[in-house]
Amino acid sequence: MDGFRVIAAAGGDQLVLHSRAGRALAPEFPELVKPLADIMPTGSVLDGELCAVQSDGRMDFAALLRTAAWRRTNGVQLSFVAIDALALDGRDIRAQPLSQRWAGLCRLLQDTPVRPVLSTDDRDTALEWARTLAPAGVEGVVSRRWDTPYNPRLTRAWVKWRSADSTDAPVLSVLGPAHRPRAVRVLLDDEKVTTSPRLTSVQSVQVARAVAGRLGPARMPPDGTAEHPVLEEEALVAEVLPTIGRHRTVRFVRLRLPD
Numbered sequence: 001m002d003g004f005r006v007i008a009a010a011g012g013d014q015l016v017l018h019s020r021a022g023r024a025l026a027p028e029f030p031e032l033v034k035p036l037a038d039i040m041p042t043g044s045v046l047d048g049e050l051c052a053v054q055s056d057g058r059m060d061f062a063a064l065l066r067t068a069a070w071r072r073t074n075g076v077q078l079s080f081v082a083i084d085a086l087a088l089d090g091r092d093i094r095a096q097p098l099s100q101r102w103a104g105l106c107r108l109l110q111d112t113p114v115r116p117v118l119s120t121d122d123r124d125t126a127l128e129w130a131r132t133l134a135p136a137g138v139e140g141v142v143s144r145r146w147d148t149p150y151n152p153r154l155t156r157a158w159v160k161w162r163s164a165d166s167t168d169a170p171v172l173s174v175l176g177p178a179h180r181p182r183a184v185r186v187l188l189d190d191e192k193v194t195t196s197p198r199l200t201s202v203q204s205v206q207v208a209r210a211v212a213g214r215l216g217p218a219r220m221p222p223d224g225t226a227e228h229p230v231l232e233e234e235a236l237v238a239e240v241l242p243t244i245g246r247h248r249t250v251r252f253v254r255l256r257l258p259d
Contacts, residue, residue: 002051002059002061002138003049003050003051003052003059003061003064003081004019004025004049004050004064005019005020005047005048005049005050006018006019006025006047006048006049006050006080007019007020007045007046007047007048007086008036008040008045008046008048008080009044009045009046009087010036010037010040010041010042010043010044010045011042011043012042014037015033015036015037015040017029017032017033017036020047020152025050028068029050029064029068029078030068031068031071031072031078032050032078032080035080035113036080036114039109039112039113039114040108041089041108042090043087043088043089043090043091044085044087044088044089044108045085045086045087046082046083046084046085046086046105046108047082047083047084047085047086047150048080048081048082048083048084048117049080049081049083049117050064050078050079050080051064051078051079051080051081052064052071052076052077052078052079053076053077053078053079054075054076055075055076058135059138060076061254062200062202062203063076065202065205065206066202080114081114081115081116081117082105082109082114082115082116082117083116083117084098084101084102084105084150085101085102085104085105085108086101086150088104088108093150094149094150094151095149095150096149096150097146097147097148097149098144098145098146098147098148098149098150099146099147101150102116102119102146126141126143127141127161129141130161140160140161141160141161142158142159142160142161143158143159143160143161144158144159166239166240166241166253167188167189167239167240167241167242168237168238168239168240168256169186169187169188169189169237169238169240169250170186170187170235170236170237170238171184171185171186171230171236171237171238171255172185172186172187172193172229172230173185173227173228173229173230174207174211174215174227174228174230175195175225175226175227175228176225176226177226178208178211178212178215178218178226178228179208180204180205180208181199181204181207181208181211181228182198182199182204182225183195183196183197183198183199183252184196184199184207184238184252185227186238186240186250188240188242188250194249194250196238196240196250196251196252197249197251197252199252203252203254206254206255207255210236210255211228211230211236214230214231214236215228215229215230215231216228216229216230216231217229236255236256237255237256238252238253238254238255238256239253239254239255239256240252240253241253
């Protein structure tokens, strides 16, 4: 899915939304708080994907970077798709195998508007889902082992397959004004440095927010376009879609925002 990973925790009369690193998300997505609070009992903690859905059913990642008022005016709704359960009935269940956590998650969400992510143990079915759902904004499928505890850093337990041939690339610098970058310069896996086409206005805003406080002194190349290098200790990663051909270029998709 093309969205943000979100942890939703219900405690008493308060529902907390945050990234896996603890960044508060409720102020950015207030329209999601009450619907989740209405269906999540106290003591439950869920891991899920927050998606923005257009009126035609397609996911719109860029809408997540807009305000709640903009989404409301443009008929964009938020959807929370549950991926895992971290706590149920006040008990931390992260050490349990996925098979048990998944069963508990399905029981919790039974007869509620929130649904767990599509799941199957049939490989052909999973690949068919990836192909048929791609036009709606589904990026691919994730394979997970039933016998593993909850640990996002346990890479052997998570295998991703994308329907598009996008790749992640370190961001070396941004071009143009730091408050409104025009393009990003990335390092591809073949060690080639390449520059993206001009960013859209939404992409430019996203990049500007992400690089704030992470840039070194600007360099001024002969063409007069300021280049701001990303500090080495402030690693940023972009999802890009390489083009095919002798002159390899990339299309900027989005930044991989820190959890």
